[in-house]
Amino acid sequence: MEQGEFALSEREFARIKARVYAVAGISLSEAKRTLVVSRLSKIVRALQLPSFDAYIDYLERGGSAKDGQDFVNALTTNLTRFYREDHHFDHLRDYVATLMAERPRGTRLRIWSAGCSTGQEPYTISMDLISAFPELKRWDFKILATDIDTAVLAKAAGGVYPESELNGLSKERTRPFERATGSIRIPPAMREPISFKPLNLIGPWPMKGPFDAIFCRNVAIYFDKPTQGEMFGRFANMLAPEGFLYIGHSENLGSGGEGFRLVGKTIYQSREKRNKRAA
Secondary structure (H helix, E strand, O other): OOOOOOOOOHHHHHHHHHHHHHHHOOOOOHHHHHHHHHHHHHHHHHOOOOOHHHHHHHHHOOOOHHHHHHHHHHHOOOOOOOOOOOHHHHHHHHHHHHHHHHOOOOOEEEEEEEOOOOOHHHHHHHHHHHHHOHHHHHOEEEEEEEEOOHHHHHHHHHOEEEHHHHOOOOHHHHOOOEEEOOEEEOOHHHHOOEEEEEOOOOOOOOOOOOEEEEEEOOOHHHOOHHHHHHHHHHHHHHEEEEEEEEEOOOOOOHHHOOOEEEEEOOEEEEOOOHHHOOO
């Protein structure tokens, strides 16, 4: 055990699992015990509490909103990169080209990055589409980027990353980035369409939609099957007719798949036809 870490009993682990499931829908497996000890020990020590039991008691008996958010932030996992699962961006580019050919200039175009982590996904969407279609700047083009973890949202909103983030990307894909010593920055024109907002996917969704495309990749893996099915079903209601949902390579829609048809590798299309309601 590292210095400063606390012992985690079965009872305490069960309480932590129950709380993070209740507040965030995250289903922790036995394999996450070490992660829980490592990440929460720092908080328990900072609060000068004697144990994990005392920490959960503290949260349940009147800890602040910030304390509750710190608990969730500590137990979320944020692994992402630019152009992750790049076939999704190829498909999105073709889809947007079709929409732009069908719709008058200046039309509304909405994309949601759900579980955006530190921002690489929404920035990839913005950079890739604006590079391919400069005329999008004259459209009502917006990207909503949400995550439950407020710490990663703050990093995402800054739009600054280590230069190593470009490793493995082609010269064409690295071209839009602004360079500084040891770091890269997202250009203002490609940051402008994006709004970063905190959102708990198992809670209320205040936005109305519809979205032409939704990315929710490698998020459902942290939920149990009933929670996954409910979330994907809600996404179906948020998509524009014939809009697309992009999910992670190890995920499937389960009981939430009724409103979709599979059209490519981890790419699903809304079954609702466009002539039923305005897109």
